[in-house]
Amino acid sequence: MVLTQQRNIVTRTWGSSVGKKFVMAVTGVIFLLYVIAHMIGNLKIFFGRETFDAYSEHLRTLGADIFGYSGVLWIIRVVLIAAVVLHMVAAFSLWYKAKRARPVGYQHKGHQGSYAARTMRWGGVIIALFVIWHILDLTTGTVNPDPAGGAYGKLVASFDRPVVAIFYIVAMVALSFHISHGLWSGIQTLGGNSAVKQHALKSFSIGVGVVVAVGFAIIPVSVMIGLVR
Amino acid sequence: MRITLRVWRQKNADAKGKMEKYKLDDVEEDMSFLEMLDVLNEKLVLADEDPISFDHDCREGICGSCAMVINGTPHGPQKNTTTCQLHMRHFKDGDTIDVEPWRARAFPVIKDLVTDRSAFDQIIQAGGYVSVNTGSAPEAHATPVDKVSADDAFDAATCIGCGACVAACPNGSSMLFTSAKVTHLGLLPQGQPERQTRAISMLAKQDELDFGGCTNVGACAEVCPKGIPLASISRLNHDVLGATLTGARAD
Ligand code: HEM
Ligand code: SF4
Ligand code: FES
Numbered sequence: 001m002v003l004t005q006q007r008n009i010v011t012r013t014w015g016s017s018v019g020k021k022f023v024m025a026v027t028g029v030i031f032l033l034y035v036i037a038h039m040i041g042n043l044k045i046f047f048g049r050e051t052f053d054a055y056s057e058h059l060r061t062l063g064a065d066i067f068g069y070s071g072v073l074w075i076i077r078v079v080l081i082a083a084v085v086l087h088m089v090a091a092f093s094l095w096y097k098a099k100r101a102r103p104v105g106y107q108h109k110g111h112q113g114s115y116a117a118r119t120m121r122w123g124g125v126i127i128a129l130f131v132i133w134h135i136l137d138l139t140t141g142t143v144n145p146d147p148a149g150g151a152y153g154k155l156v157a158s159f160d161r162p163v164v165a166i167f168y169i170v171a172m173v174a175l176s177f178h179i180s181h182g183l184w185s186g187i188q189t190l191g192g193n194s195a196v197k198q199h200a201l202k203s204f205s206i207g208v209g210v211v212v213a214v215g216f217a218i219i220p221v222s223v224m225i226g227l228v229r
Numbered sequence: 230m231r232i233t234l235r236v237w238r239q240k241n242a243d244a245k246g247k248m249e250k251y252k253l254d255d256v257e258e259d260m261s262f263l264e265m266l267d268v269l270n271e272k273l274v275l276a277d278e279d280p281i282s283f284d285h286d287c288r289e290g291i292c293g294s295c296a297m298v299i300n301g302t303p304h305g306p307q308k309n310t311t312t313c314q315l316h317m318r319h320f321k322d323g324d325t326i327d328v329e330p331w332r333a334r335a336f337p338v339i340k341d342l343v344t345d346r347s348a349f350d351q352i353i354q355a356g357g358y359v360s361v362n363t364g365s366a367p368e369a370h371a372t373p374v375d376k377v378s379a380d381d382a383f384d385a386a387t388c389i390g391c392g393a394c395v396a397a398c399p400n401g402s403s404m405l406f407t408s409a410k411v412t413h414l415g416l417l418p419q420g421q422p423e424r425q426t427r428a429i430s431m432l433a434k435q436d437e438l439d440f441g442g443c444t445n446v447g448a449c450a451e452v453c454p455k456g457i458p459l460a461s462i463s464r465l466n467h468d469v470l471g472a473t474l475t476g477a478r479a480d
Contacts, residue, residue, distance in 0.1 A: 016432055017402075017442030018469045094400070094442040101401030101441030103334050108327035110301025112397050112448030120444060185445040188383055188460075191467025193249065195460040197342070 017097065018189070020090040027083035028089075032183065032208075034080060035175070038214040045228055049152040056151035088128065095121055116127035116209075118183035122180045130171035137164070159223035169217045176213030180206045230317060233325040234269065239338055246338070247329070258318035262305065263288060263295060265317055275419040278403055282341040288313040290454065294387030296396070297342050298329040301336035303393035303452045311391065311454045331396035332359040334439045335403070346392050348438045349406060355434035356427035358411040359419045375454035378416045394457075400441030405449035407431050408465035409457045415468060428468035474478045 011021035039145055040064030044055045068093040111118070133143070137158050147155035160167040185207035193201060222228040231254045239246025256265050258406075260468035262406040263285050265404035284294040295312040299305035304313045320326065330338050374382075395403045411428050414420030420427070436442075443462060449460040471477070 009473070009476065012473050014468065016429070017436050018432055018466055019473055021442065021444075021466070022470060022473070077475055085291050092244050094444070097252050097436075097439075098402075098441040098444075100440055101334055104332055106298060106301060106332055107235075108298070108301040108329065108399070110298075112302075112451050113399065113446035117444065117446040118399065156440055181445075188445050188463045189466050193460045193463035195458045198458075209278035220284070 010072060017069065018077045020094055020188040023086050024090045025189040027087040028182050030079065030083045030181065031087070035179075036075070037210060039212060042219055043215065045152070045155065045219055046222070049150075052152045052155075053150050084131075088124075090192045091121065091124060103170075115184075116177040119174075120185075121179055123174045127178055130174070133167075134171075155219070156228060157170045158221055162224065164221035165224050168220045172213045172217045175216075176209040178209075179212055180209035183208055186204055213221070224228065230258060230320070230322045232256045232265070232317070232320065232323075235325065235327045236248060236341070237329045237338075238341055239330075240340065242337055242339055242410040246341075248329075256317055258316065258321055260298070260317045261288070262297075262315045269460040277386045281338075282343045284343050285313060289387060290314040293391035296331050296344060298327075298331065298396055300327050301457050303331070304391070304454050305386070308363065308455050309454055311389075311406055314454075331392050333392075333395050333401045335401070336392060336395065344392075346390075348435075348440070349390050349392065349403070351438060352403065352407055352431050352434050353410065356423065356430035357414070359414055359417075363418065372418050382413050382416040385457065385461060386408045386415065387454060388413075388453075388457055389437070391454060393452045393454060395440065397452040398441065398443075399446055399448060400444055402443045402449075403440040404443040404462045404465065405453060405457055405459070407435055408461035411465045411468060416463065425468055425472035425475070429472040429477065432465070432469055444456070451462045 003053050013022060016127070030051075041055060041059075044052050059073055060070045064070075067075065076207075098206055116123075136142040137144050141154055142155045144158055145161070147159055184193075184202050187201055220226070234251045234253065235248045236251060237246055238249045251264070253269055256268070261266070266281060267285060271346050273280045284296055286292040288295070290311040290313060295309070296303070297312050298465055299312065299315070304310060304312050304317070307315050307319055324357070328342065330342045331337075331344045331346075333344075336344040336346050364473070386409075388406060390406065392401040392406070393401075394405035395401060398404075411431065414425050414427065447458070447459050447460070450457065
């Protein structure tokens with residue numbers, strides 16, 4: 001038979017469509033864990049300026065005696081950047097393969113599958129663009145009206161612009177959809193689904209997606225209605 | 230019933246096709262979809278026109294030939310039903326119905342609604358079998374199979390290889406078909422020796438034949454006339470993951 005199986009685990013994984021999905025599922029789980037930790041951290045905004053700014057500083061001094069100031073933060077950043085690159089390259093490669101698989105489309109368009117499932121690709125692109133804006137706004141302060149305001153000051157200054165607050169909320173809805181399908185899909189990709197568990201797994205993923213969206217979006221909403229000043 | 234059909238007409242593999250309109254005013258609701266096309270074809274022949282080519286064989290939902298996409302849904306609107314078993318009573322008087330061939334690079338159109346689906350045979354050849362010694366059949370009770378596995382394997386074995394899953398998939402992926410065979414054989418003791426290499430070999434073949442990659446949209450399971458569950462794909466993924474980590478090889 002044709003020699004299709006590769007000796008090396010990297011080419012073996014990357015060389016099949018399902019192998020690329022394994023990469024997407026594992027990197028997706030990394031994002032999801034990060035996103036949840038990030039959300040819990042953000043909610044400290046409701047405990048006031050001191051607590052929030054202290055938390056921001058704490059992230060940088062965490063493990064500083066071993067890894068240096070911001071060391072742990074940089075390790076997290078490098079892991080996330082590597083994960084984003086792998087996730088996106090795998091997604092685009094499968095996107096291209098899907099386009100190639102159907103050169104002539106249907107005249108009568110049917111809509112099978114959930115909205116979340118059908119918007120994974122464009123939704124993912126929107127999230128990636130949002131992440132870039134988000135870093136320029138709240139991390140580097142490049143596009144922030146109050147770049148020297150500290151973590152709390154930057155956040156309030158940013159969401160005082162209604163357009164930005166609404167863009168943020170829209171991006172969180174997109175993220176929620178992405179997680180609602182992605183988490184379930186990732187479990188199925190890693191072989192963890194069964195006909196009996198499927199309904200529960202799907203509901204659980206939607207639940208996680210909703211919790212994440214609400215947990216993040218509550219902050220710009222609170223700034224807009226004046227709860228957080 | 231009066232029915233307007235818009236059918237994909239394409240002279241041969243290289244010709245550019247288009248949708249053609251046909252009006253029928255004597256459709257009976259007890260006709261199957263294929264009988265309705267037969268009636269149309271008789272009229273076309275009498276009018277000295279080229280009849281519509283479509284695949285069919287058993288007309289009882291077991292051979293998987295009757296491939297056509299009806300109003301955007303492979304095998305039409307009725308769940309768990311092949312086109313040959315779909316009856317015109319599921320449509321209304323005055324309806325316009327669009328009929329198109331399966332659309333996938335791996336299933337090229339030969340003529341009108343007829344596609345070449347031999348790509349499925351190649352996927353089966355790549356690993357959809359068990360290797361056994363020839364000779365007299367072994368005593369059936371010598372290899373016990375538990376009831377749940379036997380039932381699930383049987384359900385997976387009901388896949389008729391129709392290709393509706395590929396036709397419906399937004400990625401043009403054949404994962405449901407491949408996973409049905411991997412589930413069928415992988416649940417039985419006879420299928421164990423080749424279980425991991427079967428999964429990667431069949432997957433490698435479907436990738437090579439330009440089927441798309443699965444994103445677990447689930448359109449396949451929605452249209453599958455045999456109700457093959459989406460979770461079968463998880464079983465295939467599970468075996469592929471095992472083979473990828475351990476480096477199982479078929480050569
Ligand atoms: C160009 C950008 C992106 C594209 C095209 C994309 C596409 C996808 C696709 C197709 C999946 C489904 C994987 C599957 O079917 O198993 C997925 C899963 C996922 N993606 Fe993305 N994505 C992108 C960016 C992002 C970003 C920036 C994040 C982080 C916030 C993210 C978070 C996730 C998560 C959490 C999952 C779930 C995977 C799992 O739990 O296993 N994605 N993505
Ligand atoms: S899995 Fe279902 S839709 Fe796909 S080929 Fe088999 S019977 Fe047809
Ligand atoms: S003609 Fe055999 S399944 Fe429809």
